[in-house]
Amino acid sequence: MDGYxxxxxxxxxxxLKDKDMSQARDRLIELMAEYQALSGNRTIVVFDAYYVKGISSKLEEYNVEIIYTKEKETADECIEKLVKDIKNVDTQVYVATSDYAEQRTVFGSGALRKSARELYIELRNIEGEIEESIDRYKKVKPQARIPLEKNILETFEKWRRGDK
Known part of the structure; x- marks a missing residue:
């Protein structure tokens, strides 16, 4: 994905970007770690050297691969190389960007595109499914580990409440 x-x-x-670009980058990486954990999809975030000057680097935070491009390399160029390296018969690649020209380029390379909005909706839908699952789990009454007759359970419940 094109991070910026x-x-x-x-x-x-x-x-966050308006206050501090590094906070925006960190938050995006956290969100993508959540997305990766919930979806099971390998996630690579590419930042071009526009905001971070210097030597290109590859990092990994929260199991998300983070790439900072070389100073004169754009994120689009890096993403196009990644698509060529990763895409094969067994691996479908999705590129998240709202840059229409980049979407067309990666689509021509065999990758599928996902707009920033589509990715955001997908992330929120996955989070919603997890919350619903947790709510359903909380509503399920815990079962006793030892099967007991109803009158014994009622007696235990009275003792628990302090009734005689």
Missing amino acids: NIIGAWEELQK
Whole structure:
């Protein structure tokens, strides 16, 4: 995914970017770690050297691969190389960016595109499913580990409440 493109497209990240770009990057990485954990999809975030000058680097935080491009390399160029390296018969690649030209380029390379908005909706839907699952789990009455007759359970419940 094109990290700065996503930051520019998501309201929460835009607000952070206005205060401190590094906070916006960190928050995006946290969100993508959550997305990866919930979806099971390998996630690579690419930031170009526009905001971070210096030598290119590859990092891993929260099991998310983070790539900072070389100083004169764009995120788009890096993503295109990654698509060529990763895409094969067994591996479908999705590229998250709202850059229309980049979407067309990666689509031509065999990758599928996901807009920033689509990725955001997918992340929120997955989070919603997890919350619903947790709510359903909380509503299930715990079962006794030892099967007991009803009159014995009632006696234990009275003792628990302090009734005689």
